[in-house]
């Protein structure tokens with residue numbers, strides 16, 4: 320993976336606190352186009368908060384995040400930094416797809432209905448075009464034959480693959496995954512990781528929070544280990560997973576042996 324050129328995501332000194340709790344204590348991370356970055360780290364280390372900051376769901380207190388060269392949540396005007404109004408934030412958020420542990424599909428819509436909902440309802444794209452794209456995406460995630468099913472008729476793994484197709488239907492520049500397989504029965508984890516592996520092979524830029532070490536090893540271009548609100552180690556999968564330099568990384572990985 321080459322890392323020349325402008326990063327798609329660039330985080331510098333990102334800080335975020337909730338009341339007295341300092342959750343992010345200066346996070347620096349670059350993600351280049353086409354790169355897959357896996358974030359590992361213990362529960363409570365700030366992984367979800369960081370993804371939420373990248374996706375404008377939380378406003379950072381200090382530092383900066385840019386996505387495709389644009390500041391997230393702020394703008395520079397007249398030499399000063401201003402908070403962006405919510406309306407503008409919502410618009411930039413559409414360029415980023417996010418997949419959570421809990422898929423939250425619309426229960427009253429079919430699979431196809433779920434996938435086309437935002438492009439048609441929010442972006443006002445022509446329905447026929449979106450349906451065509453949605454069918455291609457459902458084919459991509461292996462669910463072409465489920466287009467007319469309802470979420471309750473699907474397994475958890477199938478529902479999560481619909482959630483991935485739904486996010487992709489917005490044609491995001493970047494996909495964020497927050498423990499997408501953590502809520503699944505073990506036998507369903509593989510199909511979701513397989514879909515994510517296919518997306519990575521297609522060149523999609525992805526940031527993935529997961530505890531699936533084998534996925535990190537096989538798919539990630541870079542693995543970062545987060546602990547206590549900072550990135551304490553970053554490198555290739557071989558560097559971080561096989562030869563971790565930091566004792567906290569070593570202690571964390573020892574749990575998976």
Ligand code: ADP
Pocket residue numbers: 337340342360361362363364365366367368369
């Ligand atoms: P991780 O995803 O690594 O498990 P999180 O980013 O979810 O960690 O949480 C980091 C810390 O921030 C935790 O202590 C959590 O309780 C706290 N936290 C997260 N979101 C909020 C919030 N909205 N209000 C208060 N505390 C929060």
Ligand code: MG
Pocket residue numbers: 366367368497498
């Ligand atoms: Mg989390």
